[in-house]
Amino acid sequence: xxxxxxxxxxxxxxxxxxxxxxxxxxxxxxxxxxxxxxxxxxxxxxxxxxxxxxxxxxxxxxxxxxxxxxxxxxxxxxxxxxxxxxxxxxxxxxxxxxxxxxxxxxxxxxxxxxxxxxxxxxxxxxxxxxxxxxxxxxxxxxxxxxxxxxxxxxxxxxxxxxxxxxxxxxxxxxxxxxxxxxxxxxxxxxxxxxxxxxxxxxxxxxxxxxxxxxxxxxxxxxxxxxxxxxxxxxxxxxxxxxxxxxxxxxxxxxxxxxxxxxxxxxxxxxxxxxxxxxxxxxxxxxxxxxxxxxxxxxxxxxxxxxxxxxxxxxxxxxxxxxxxxxxxxxxxxxxxxxxxxxxxxxxxxxxxxxxxxxxxxxxxxxxxxxxxxxxxxxxxxxxxxxxxxxxxxxxxxxxxxxxxxxxxxxxxxxxxxxxxxxxxx
Amino acid sequence: xxxxxxxxxxxxxxxxxxxxxxxxxxxxxxxxxxxxxxxxxxxxxxxxxxxxxxxxxxxxxxxxxxxxxxxxxxxxxxxxxxxxxxxxxxxxxxxxxxxxxxxxxxxxxxxxxxxxxxxxxxxxxxxxxxxxxxxxxxxxxxxxxxxxxxxxxxxxxxxxxxxxxxxxxxxxxxxxxxxxxxxxxxxxxxxxxxxxxxxxxxxxxxxxxxxxxxxxxxxxxxxxxxxxxxxxxxxxxxxxxxxxxxxxxxxxxxxxxxxxxxxxxxxxxxxxxxxxxxxxxxxxxxxxxxxxxxxxxxxxxxxxxxxxxxxxxxxxxxxxxxxxxxxxx
Numbered sequence: 143x144x145x146x147x148x149x150x151x152x153x154x155x156x157x158x159x160x161x162x163x164x165x166x167x168x169x170x171x172x173x174x175x176x177x178x179x180x181x182x183x184x185x186x187x188x189x190x191x192x193x194x195x196x197x198x199x200x201x202x203x204x205x206x207x208x209x210x211x212x213x214x215x216x217x218x219x220x221x222x223x224x225x226x227x228x229x230x231x232x233x234x235x236x237x238x239x240x241x242x243x244x245x246x247x248x249x250x251x252x253x254x255x256x257x258x259x260x261x262x263x264x265x266x267x268x269x270x271x272x273x274x275x276x277x278x279x280x281x282x283x284x285x286x287x288x289x290x291x292x293x294x295x296x297x298x299x300x301x302x303x304x305x306x307x308x309x310x311x312x313x314x315x316x317x318x319x320x321x322x323x324x325x326x327x328x329x330x331x332x333x334x335x336x337x338x339x340x341x342x343x344x345x346x347x348x349x350x351x352x353x354x355x356x357x358x359x360x361x362x363x364x365x366x367x368x369x370x371x372x373x374x375x376x377x378x379x380x381x382x383x384x385x386x387x388x389x390x391x392x393x394x395x396x397x398x399x400x401x402x403x404x405x406x407x408x409x410x411x412x413x414x415x416x417x418x419x420x421x422x423x424x425x426x427x428x429x430x431x432x433x434x435x436x437x438x439x440x441x442x443x444x445x446x447x448x449x450x451x452x453x454x455x456x457x458x459x460x461x462x463x464x465x466x467x468x469x470x471x472x473x474x475x476x477x478x479x480x481x482x483x484x485x486x487x488x489x490x491x492x493x494x495x496x497x498x499x500x501x502x503x504x505x506x507x508x509x510x511x512x513x514x515x516x517x518x519x520x521x522x523x524x525x526x527x528x529x530x531x532x533x534x535x536x537x538x539x540x541x542x543x544x545x546x547x548x549x550x551x552x553x554x555x556x557x558x559x560x561x562x563x564x565x566x567x
Numbered sequence: 568x569x570x571x572x573x574x575x576x577x578x579x580x581x582x583x584x585x586x587x588x589x590x591x592x593x594x595x596x597x598x599x600x601x602x603x604x605x606x607x608x609x610x611x612x613x614x615x616x617x618x619x620x621x622x623x624x625x626x627x628x629x630x631x632x633x634x635x636x637x638x639x640x641x642x643x644x645x646x647x648x649x650x651x652x653x654x655x656x657x658x659x660x661x662x663x664x665x666x667x668x669x670x671x672x673x674x675x676x677x678x679x680x681x682x683x684x685x686x687x688x689x690x691x692x693x694x695x696x697x698x699x700x701x702x703x704x705x706x707x708x709x710x711x712x713x714x715x716x717x718x719x720x721x722x723x724x725x726x727x728x729x730x731x732x733x734x735x736x737x738x739x740x741x742x743x744x745x746x747x748x749x750x751x752x753x754x755x756x757x758x759x760x761x762x763x764x765x766x767x768x769x770x771x772x773x774x775x776x777x778x779x780x781x782x783x784x785x786x787x788x789x790x791x792x793x794x795x796x797x798x799x800x801x802x803x804x805x806x807x808x809x810x811x812x813x814x815x816x817x818x819x820x821x822x823x824x825x826x827x828x829x830x831x832x833x834x835x836x837x838x839x840x841x842x843x844x845x846x847x848x849x850x851x852x853x854x855x856x857x858x859x860x861x862x863x864x865x866x867x868x869x870x871x872x873x874x875x876x877x878x879x880x881x882x883x884x885x886x887x888x889x890x891x892x893x894x895x896x
Contacts, residue, residue: 305836307698345887352878386890454859456822456885461692468825475835476820487819490838494815 155264159198161236166195169424173368176434178406180369181399183392187372190380191423198266201381202226206328209269209293211256211285212277213445214300214473218455219321219466221382222340223330228269229378231446232256233422235540244287245280250511251540252422253280260288267379269293271327273320275300278481278514296323303483304474317470318463334462341455341465343382350389351451357400358440359499364399366406367416367439368429374447375423407438412559414439415495417488417522418507419515420446425540428507431549437556441499443492449478480514488518489525496531502559503532505552510537532559577873579880582856586671590680593672597623598748610656613673614795616745618736618754626741627657628715628795632733635719642723658802665806666799666844669790670851674748675741679782679789683828686783694784701830704791705847711735711794730763737767740789743775786828790849800846809867810850814838816863823854823864834864856884 152160174180174188193199208225210217217227232238232255241258259265260272274285275298282297289295299316301309325332351374357364373392376385414432416439421429429439442448453476457468478488492504504526508515519535526533534555538548596605597615600623607624609617615624634642634650642650661668669676686693696704718734721727736742743754755772758764781788790796817838824835829847834854837843843864844850855864858876865875882888 307832342886343890345882345885346890349878349882349887352882356878453818453820454822454881454885454887456825456857456859456881458826458853458857459687459693461690463692468822471821471825476818478818490815491818497815 155262158236158240158262158264162234163196165234165236165424166191169426169430170196172430173372173426177366177368181365181392181395183388183395184369184372186388186391187369187376190376191372194266194379195423200266201379202228202267206271207267207269208324209272211272211274211281211288213450213479214275214277214477215273215298215320216317216469216473218337218340218344218469219317219324219332221343222332222336223321223325223328224336225324225328226267226381228267230256230260230269230272231378231420231422232259233425233540234259235425235542237262238540245284248511250278250280250419250509250513251425252419252509252512253284254511255540257284257287260293261291263291271296271324273298273324277479278512280511280513294327296320301474302481304477310471310474313474314467314470317473318466321466332462332466334460334465337462337465338457338460341457341469343386345454347377347382347386347389348451348454350386350393354389354393354396355441355448357396360400361500362400362403362405363407363413363438363440364396364404366433367414367442368426368433370439371421371426371429371442371447372423374450377450378422378446407433408436410560410563412437412502412556412563413500414556415441415443415492415499415501415504416507417443417492417504419509419512420444421507422446427545428505428536428538428548428552431545431552432505432556435549435553435556437559440501441495443478443488443495445479448495452476480518485518485521489522492522493525493529493531496529501531502563503534503555505555506533506535508535508537510539532562574872574875575877575879578875578877579883581884582852583884586851589671590677594674594677597672598674598745600624601749608656610653610660612657612661612668612795612799614675614739614741614745614793615673616675616739616741618742619745619748620751621749622745626795627653628735628739629733632715632719632735635716636722636732638723638725658805661799661802662806663808664850665803665808665810666796666848666850667808667852668799669793669796669849673795674745676787676790676849678744679787682779682782683786693786695830696785698832707792708794708797708846711792712797714738715794715798728763730761734767735794737764738770738774740771740775740778743771744778787849790829791847796849797846800844803844804842807868808850809842809869810844810848810852810855810864811841811867812837812843812864813841813862816860818860820859822857822859826853826857828853856880 170188170191205226207228208220209228209230211230220227231252234255237258238251238255240262241254244257244261245254272293272295274295276282277300285295285297298320301312303309321332373389414437416429432439453472455468455472457465478491506522508519523533523535536551538544599621601621605623609625609630610627611624612627614626615622617625617629630653637646715735718727718731722731746754757772758768778789819835821835824832827834829849831845831847833845834843852866855866855874855876858864859878859881861877862875865872
């Protein structure tokens, strides 16, 4: 009898894939089903995440894949050289656990997950070369750890102050060197033509994003934050032309919704600006709690979303060197990452978002172990208090265990914002 | 509704093209106005050089130097009224356009932009100053302004002789170059009549030669040193036309600084000042056109916004509002 049963033992990779698929499916189902009427054009993104994270489908089998450890590696240059930028920042608890063995216990879950993922080597699209900008301490050191797994990792020097002329020049030099190195390893020359085309293509992608975002300023918000997060998150790994087409369709639908004054939230749903450590799929824990508690995320200030799209490249004379310098400036000067020495720009940015998106409050989430966001918390809270803007600070990580406690805190905050709204009426 | 439409149209305009045509017409007006008897008088706040016989107006520095060189008793006596009228006319002209005189009307400025266009056509990249060089060089214009004002005054009190007459004009490259607009190359010479004239005209000719090389390499090379620009700055607060910034909306991305021909860093980094016009500024408005944030930079007439930065306008001007598709699917 027992001879008929075939025992197959699951390999660690299969197990990892299964666990990740379970994480992904859970979040995808929540996103798709627990909210009223998601836009139809969002189906492209829901499918995309399912294909990539549940079925492990490769998207770029025919291209050279350039892994990037942080937002500052210019995708304009990678596309111009016919590579595909893949942002390696990772949101899976499964990978976080693998990474826990390789990093100190109190490190940032995002970095741990990224390291864990790279340690497993289990990719549907495996990066052929990795560029690691020296941004925060943990990412900087992670680059060296990752190198030990057998990846080709190249550091890109990034300054930690951004006001000075010296740092600007320093970063420009780094980006020039980066484009040189990449061009060398991809065996393709950066030309005036291919770089201009790629700057304009990414510029167009940003234009689409900005148009979508502008509609979130409306009194009737036509799209929820969780969907916007998926759109921007897909930019990490999707084929850019597909992404553009999908967002064009989404924009059309959302514009129609805005015309029909369709509201994605409830009558007095508070409007939230989300800031802090980046929510990366499937770690949408806090954003989902917020929107399930009857609030709407109308804007965000995170590097996985707004910060990635907000600042633009402007070029005066479309010469190669001028374009490269312009690109460099965009990734340094406009960046509001807390790794910089002082960061009034980030505070000003949050205040501006609150005002222009008519937000009722700010939710500031930091990963436990994401030291720079934790450190900046006080100054941001103080600044918001001065401006009379309600703010909630929460720490979280990738573990599924703290759900209950987080929900209570977020719900209480949102309830208080609702009361304010009621009083105003 | 209609108002919004017009506003949007202006904010979306292709500034470089519009500016090119305005500059061209102004150039024709000021360099060749004389042919059709146009004369805007002698208090114009630009380098419309009277050494060019066909000029449509006269640079204010010419009469100013002559007036200041008068003996003190005349200057403060009989001539005082005409000096005052000249100054007031100058201010009246200036108040209308502020420094946009430099960016849109000055034939000497326009000439530099055309040299820049030529360089661009040849595919050669522009040069820039380092921040330290910039800070030093940008002070030179005040030295020139001092020459415009102090030397004639010294002549008036008798310290300097007649050969110092119009000293700044003698070293000014516009004196050498502007007559060329109407085919007169005679200013390319050194005046050997006195030692002073010899030195001054030699500087003038050298300066004119450097002008061509300089403005080929550096955008608006001469404007850094222009005493007219310095004089403008002293009265720019009076002007009706304002360049303003809303620091709250600025993300310091540096796009404006990137396109600034004059390398003015404050335009990007200063988020406190609302009046963002700096002494080197020539009010070309390229910064407003290159700003990707809605209303962060704007040009006002008194308190009415006439041209604002906008996301839409930015995308249009940078060719980022549409995409020619070459599939990678």
